[in-house]
Amino acid sequence: MLKQTEGSHAVAEAVALCRPEVICAYPISPxxxxxxxxxxxxxxxxxxxxxxxxxxSEFAAMSVAIGSSAGGARTYTATASQGLLFMVEAVYNASxxxxxxxxxxxxxxxxxxINIWNDHSDSLSQRDCGWIQLFAETNQxxxxxxxxxxxxxxxxxxxxMVCMDGFILTHAYERVDIPTQAQVDRFLxxxxxxxxxxxxxPVSIGAMVGPEAFMEVRYLAHAKQMQALERIPQLxxxxxxxxxxxxxxLIRGYKTEDAETIVIAMGSLLGTIKDTVDAMREAEHGGHKxxxxxxxxYRPFPLAxxxxxxxxxxxFVVLEKSLAVGIGGIVATDVRMAVxxxxxxxxxxxxxxxxxxxxxxxxxxxxxxxxxxxxDLVSFLDLDWKVVNKQLERxxxxxxxxxxxxxxxxxxxxxxxxxx
Amino acid sequence: MFQIRxxxxxxxxxxxxxxxxxxxxxxxxxxxxxxxxxxxxxTGAPVVAFCRIxxxxxxxxxxxxxxxxxxxxxxxxxxxxxxxxGLKKGGYxxxxxxxxxxxxxxxxxxxxxxxxxxxxxxxxxxxxxxxGRPVPNVPLLGGFAAASGLIQLESVIKAIHRKxxxxxxxxxxxxxxxxFNTVRAAIDEAKRKEDAHA
Amino acid sequence: xxxxxxxxxxxxxxxxxxxxxxxxxxxxQAGIRRTNSLNSGHRACQGCGEALGARFAIDAAxxxxxxxxxxxxxxxxxxxxxxxxPETSWQIPWIxxxxxxxxxxxxxxxxxxxxxxxxxEMVMYASLPRAATAxxxxxxxxxxxxxxxxxxxxxxxxxxxxxx
Numbered sequence: 001m002l003k004q005t006e007g008s009h010a011v012a013e014a015v016a017l018c019r020p021e022v023i024c025a026y027p028i029s030p031x032x033x034x035x036x037x038x039x040x041x042x043x044x045x046x047x048x049x050x051x052x053x054x055x056x057s058e059f060a061a062m063s064v065a066i067g068s069s070a071g072g073a074r075t076y077t078a079t080a081s082q083g084l085l086f087m088v089e090a091v092y093n094a095s096x097x098x099x100x101x102x103x104x105x106x107x108x109x110x111x112x113x114i115n116i117w118n119d120h121s122d123s124l125s126q127r128d129c130g131w132i133q134l135f136a137e138t139n140q141x142x143x144x145x146x147x148x149x150x151x152x153x154x155x156x157x158x159x160x161m162v163c164m165d166g167f168i169l170t171h172a173y174e175r176v177d178i179p180t181q182a183q184v185d186r187f188l189x190x191x192x193x194x195x196x197x198x199x200x201x202p203v204s205i206g207a208m209v210g211p212e213a214f215m216e217v218r219y220l221a222h223a224k225q226m227q228a229l230e231r232i233p234q235l236x237x238x239x240x241x242x243x244x245x246x247x248x249x250l251i252r253g254y255k256t257e258d259a260e261t262i263v264i265a266m267g268s269l270l271g272t273i274k275d276t277v278d279a280m281r282e283a284e285h286g287g288h289k290x291x292x293x294x295x296x297x298y299r300p301f302p303l304a305x306x307x308x309x310x311x312x313x314x315x316f317v318v319l320e321k322s323l324a325v326g327i328g329g330i331v332a333t334d335v336r337m338a339v340x341x342x343x344x345x346x347x348x349x350x351x352x353x354x355x356x357x358x359x360x361x362x363x364x365x366x367x368x369x370x371x372x373x374x375x376d377l378v379s380f381l382d383l384d385w386k387v388v389n390k391q392l393e394r395x396x397x398x399x400x401x402x403x404x405x406x407x408x409x410x411x412x413x414x415x416x417x418x419x420x
Numbered sequence: 421m422f423q424i425r426x427x428x429x430x431x432x433x434x435x436x437x438x439x440x441x442x443x444x445x446x447x448x449x450x451x452x453x454x455x456x457x458x459x460x461x462x463t464g465a466p467v468v469a470f471c472r473i474x475x476x477x478x479x480x481x482x483x484x485x486x487x488x489x490x491x492x493x494x495x496x497x498x499x500x501x502x503x504x505x506g507l508k509k510g511g512y513x514x515x516x517x518x519x520x521x522x523x524x525x526x527x528x529x530x531x532x533x534x535x536x537x538x539x540x541x542x543x544x545x546x547x548x549x550x551x552g553r554p555v556p557n558v559p560l561l562g563g564f565a566a567a568s569g570l571i572q573l574e575s576v577i578k579a580i581h582r583k584x585x586x587x588x589x590x591x592x593x594x595x596x597x598x599x600f601n602t603v604r605a606a607i608d609e610a611k612r613k614e615d616a617h618a
Numbered sequence: 619x620x621x622x623x624x625x626x627x628x629x630x631x632x633x634x635x636x637x638x639x640x641x642x643x644x645x646x647q648a649g650i651r652r653t654n655s656l657n658s659g660h661r662a663c664q665g666c667g668e669a670l671g672a673r674f675a676i677d678a679a680x681x682x683x684x685x686x687x688x689x690x691x692x693x694x695x696x697x698x699x700x701x702x703x704p705e706t707s708w709q710i711p712w713i714x715x716x717x718x719x720x721x722x723x724x725x726x727x728x729x730x731x732x733x734x735x736x737x738x739e740m741v742m743y744a745s746l747p748r749a750a751t752a753x754x755x756x757x758x759x760x761x762x763x764x765x766x767x768x769x770x771x772x773x774x775x776x777x778x779x780x781x782x
Contacts, residue, residue, distance in 0.1 A: 004446035006439075021733040022726065030458075049737050051729040055722065063719030067690060067726025070713050073733055075726070093715050117458065168481055173442045173454040197688045197711035197727060204706035206691075206714030208698050271479030355458070359482045 001178050007139035007169045010176045011104060012037030014143035016047045017184040018102075018150045021073035021191075024053040024064035028083040029116045030166035031106040035078055058083035062090035062101075069099040070205055072196040074150065077101065080166055081108035081122045088126065095130030095221060097206060098194070100153035100160070102146065103131075107267065107321075108166040109354040113405045117355020118166045119321040120266065123298075124330050130221040132160040132228055133299040134248065135266040139169050140176050141296075144247035147179070148235050150188055155231065157194040158224045163298075165268040167355070179243055187242045225300035232297050250302035252294040253309050255281065259291030261371050262310055264335055265319045269351075269358060270294045273319065276363040285364075288371050295331070306338040315345040317370045319363075319381075321352040328378040345373060351381035358382075387411045421474040422570055423484045426560075427503045428493030431463040433557030436583065437491070438469035440561055443582050444575035445473040453478045466501050473570060487511060491564055493543070493556050495524055510534055512567050514603075516543040516556045535610040539567050541599050550598065551591035562596030566603035573600045653680045653709070655687070660707040661699040668695055680710075688712070688727055692720040 003010070011034050015023075023042070025035040041047035051073075055061045061077050068075040079087065084105060094101050105123045109115040123133055132152065136142035142164040149160040164170060195203055209217055229250070236249035246252075254274055256262055263273055273292050280288040293309050293316075295302070310316055316339070318332035327333070329348035336346055347370055352358045362382050369375050387408050395401045424441060428434035435456040442452035450473055457468040470484040489512035490503060497503055498515075507513070510533060515521075517540050521530055530538050541563040543556030551558075558580060565571050573596065580592045641650055655676045662669040680687050689712045691697045697714045700707045715723045734740055 002446075004443045004452065021737075022729045024726065024729070049733055051733050053725060053729055055725075059719060060722040063715060063722035064726035064729065066715050066719075067713065067723035067728075068730045069726070070723075071688070071727040071730025071734075073730035075730075089716050090719060097715075116460070167458045168455070171455060171458065172481075173439045173452070174478070175446055175451055197713055199686045199688065199711055202709055202711045204701050204708045204712045204714075206697075206712075207701035207703040207706060208714075209703040213703055268481050272481045275480045357483050359485065360480070361485070 001180070002175060003178055004173060004175050006033060006171060006173050007142060007164065008033030008106075008171065009037050010139050010143045010178065011146060011164070011170075012041065013178050014146045015076055015102075015104075016041050016050075017179060017181055018076075018147055018188055019074065019185075019190075020047075020050055020076045022051045022053065022065070022068035022075045023077065024055050024061050024068065024075070025077045025079065026055050026058045026061045026083060028058070028080050028108075030108060030118075030170045031078045031080045031083075031104065033170065034104055034106070038076075058087040059090055062087040062094060062103075065101045065103075066090060066094055066097065066099055069094075069101050069193075070097070070195070070197050072191070072193050072198070074154075074191040075099075075101050076103070078104035078106065080106040081110050081116075084122045084126065085110060088129075091126055091131065092129045094159045096217075098157045098221075098224075100150075100157055100191070100193075102149045102153055103159065103161050104146070105161050105163045106166040106170045107163055115354040116166075118168050119353045119355065120163070120330075121322050121353075123161060123163045124322045126161070127299055127330070130158065130225070131299065132156075132158060132225065132297070134160065134162050134232075134297055135295065136162065136164045136169065137252075137268060137270045137294055137296070139164075139172065139174050140245070141247050142169055143176060143178070144239065144243070144245070145296075147184055147188060148239055148248050150191075152228065152231060152235055154191050154193075156224050156228060158221070158228070163267070168268045177245070183243060187239065228297075229300045229302060232300075248296060250295075250297045250305045251309060252296060254292040254294070256291035256293060256309055256313070258289055259312075260289040260314045261367065262291045262293050262313045262316045263319055263367065263370075264293045264295065264306075264316055264331070266295050266298060266331065267321070269319065269321065272358055272360060273363060276360045276367065279360070280364060280367060286368070286371075288367070290367060290371065298331070298334075301334050301338070303334075303338040306335060307342065310339055310342065310344060313344065315347070315370065315373060317347045317349055317367070317375070319349045319351055319366075321350075323350045323353060332378075346377075347375040348378045349375070349381050350378070356382060384412070421472055421476075421478065421480075422489070422568075423487045424471045424473070424489045424491060424564070425484045425487040425503075426469045426471070426491040426493065427497055427501065428467055428469075428557070429463075429497070430461045430465045430467050431555075432493045433555045434467045434469045434493055437493070437557035437561060438471045440558070440576070440579040440583060441471045441564070441571070442473070443579040444561070444565075444571040445471075447575045447578045448571060450475055451478050453480075457483060466497055489564070489568060489570075490514070491560050492516060493560060495519070498524060498526070504529065510537055512537050512539070512564075514539045514541065514560060514564055514567055516541065516560055518542050518545070535614060536607045537567075539563065539603050539606055541602050541606075543595075543599060546595045546598050546602075550595035551588065558592045559595045559599035562598070562600035563603040565596075566600045566607065573597065576600075653677055653685070655680055655689075655708065655710045656700060657707045657709055659705070661702055662695070666695075666699075669699070672696055676710075688731075690715070690720050690724040690727060693717040 042052040058079050065075045065077050109119045110121045134145050136145050145162045149162050153160040233249050277290050318335050320331040322330045324330045332348035391408050426434050426437050438454040442454035445452035452473045454471045461467050472478050486506040492515045495517045543559035544554045546559040547556050548554050561576050565573050565576050576596050577593050656673050687710050691714045
């Protein structure tokens with residue numbers, strides 16, 4: 001059923017349709033509306049046979065999820081940014097134990113400095129733990145991915161993180177098609193655990209594993225993600241057969257067939273990029289042969305698929321909302337691994353950190369530069385170099401130069417209502 | 421694609437206004453996207469919300485830099501915040517006020533503007549009258565419907581039903597309708613003046 | 619040929635040797651009705667106070683739960699010496715997660731049980747060889763980490779959460 005609603009609410013409805021049995025989450029902007037929405041549904045009785053547990057922290061949230069999932073219940077939680085980091089020990093534990101928990105991460109920057117706006121640093125900080133990571137481009141895809149996530153997680157017995165841009169998607173009202181309960185039931189069977197805490201058949205979960213077997217156990221986590229590489233596209237096809245739309249999959253190309261320059265990105269940013277690319281392709285704007293590659297499955301990283309998508313282009317730009325301090329891009333590093341030996345020119349562009357708006361105007365200038373191969377290897381979109389250099393100078397000349405952020409904010413002259 | 425930017429202060433329902441505008445457009449079978457300029461703004465602080473309406477899927481996610489229409493819920497913002505930034509020449513300006521554009525000090529800015537694009541409505545008063553609270557967002561939506569013709573009053577009413585119930589919904593519908601009629605009358609008046617000139 | 623001396627085991631004490639005696643002469647420690655949920659074969663030292671205390675605490679919990687018990691164990695000696703992969707000395711369902719989250723994990727297990735019961739999906743359980751009475755609810759039990767081996771039998775606190 002078509003609905004005009006907030007992204008968070010769409011996700012809440014999708015999760016509810018998946019018949020979760022235990023929900024345990026700690027609130028954090030910008031995920032709050034999702035869990036509040038589900039909480040309302042549990043309270044009103046709309047969502048039945050679901051235990052909603054109020055927990056005292058995100059660490060507790062993931063821990064409850066671990067217990068619940070091991071107890072055989074379909075379990076869901078959600079978090080962002082600081083909350084994700086607070087539960088990291090448990091996040092690794094969940095994937096190490098192979099528990100099919102589904103978690104929404106409403107992507108938000110990590111402090112310090114404290115920042116509630118969108119970027120991908122939170123999810124990407126957990127790219128190595130073994131959780132499958134899927135990035136949604138739109139609110140429709142966000143809700144669809146949750147339904148696919150439960151199925152994928154339970155088949156493989158591996159937890160899945162569905163990432164959606166905080167505020168930009170979570171708090172945006174747009175049209176979504178919410179499936180019926182019957183449709184979801186047809187697609188998603190009841191949870192059949194591979195391992196469960198059952199007095200009738202006792203098992204010990206979480207044994208200590210020493211050097212003689214640890215590598216093998218860890219490799220198996222990797223093997224599961226390799227299986228996921230096969231399964232994710234199949235799942236997307238099955239989803240399309242059931243629900244009638246293309247959602248999920250490993251990657252999605254847009255006008256890449258004849259493209260000489262391909263822009264690679266994840267999440268909602270892809271929408272703005274596509275508008276930019278469409279304009280640039282027009283004759284009066286240069287008729288650039290430029291295309292877009294969206295990565296939906298970030299973990300497992302689709303090395304082969306990315307390489308295949310880029311095989312006919314000359315150059316690529318990885319536009320990412322993340323920064324690996326000390327080296328440059330995060331997603332870019334993975335992309336470069338995919339295209340090793342292909343002789344392509346690659347550019348890393350770090351953009352939108354902490355929610356800085358990414359505009360068609362800036363992207364156009366950027367992409368035109370890329371097409372002329374005039375970009376630095378690593379660059380930062382719309383960085384205010386004046387402010388940065390002033391601060392560096394300040395630190396060079398004065399020992400007690402004060403908190404960096406405070407000095408720079410004074411230079412920037414923060415006005416709350418400044419747009420963009 | 422039509423882009424509307426709504427300016428106001430925290431507590432005046434700016435975000436809800438954008439959402440309801442998007443719901444109204446949805447009810448007419450169109451695509452719409454509404455989102456606020458997020459912040460930890462408290463009651464009274466300037467806030468901005470955006471709404472895009474189109475007949476195709478809206479992929480663009482940047483803040484609205486070049487609006488086709490501005491709705492200003494609080495005229496005290498006019499000389500504090502650059503509300504007009506990027507406004508297309510001849511775009512709609514709908515201000516919640518009892519004063520005229522001249523009295524608000526905007527005469528110079530709107531000198532060559534088509535008269536039927538410059539509209540005021542006493543939304544706060546109308547809201548107080550029908551709903552008992554000085555929240556001007558819903559009457560302004562009614563006013564915007566009349567001003568732009570982009571959405572019908574009926575759709576605004578459907579959006580009101582989506583957000584409110586019972587007496588509050590009724591009050592809001594009355595408020596939206598009064599504002600709609602006021603603005604419609606003002607436009608007709610402006611048109612008559614122009615025809616008289618011509 | 620060397621002579622193997624014969625040992626006479628004392629009765630009325632807590633010595634393990636009690637196990638050579640008939641049921642009536644055994645002490646509680648060696649009683650045949652003990653659940654041995656934490657069974658022998660674990661890697662703790664002989665006479666480890668933690669193992670001793672853990673066995674008693676779990677016996678009590680098993681008694682209270684009429685044999686339907688799930689254990690959540692924190693990182694610590696007990697967890698490490700009882701589950702050296704690929705072996706386990708636990709005869710009840712058992713999970714080890716992290717150091718500071720045992721209560722939360724137990725909450726999760728209890729929540730799962732509650733929902734399953736509500737949906738009528740409870741699985742059959744193995745019952746103790748005790749007199750069958752009205753069936754009490756299943757419990758999830760959390761055992762504290764790193765109990766020092768200087769503890770006595772009354773030391774370990776086992777928190778039981780009973781699902782309704």
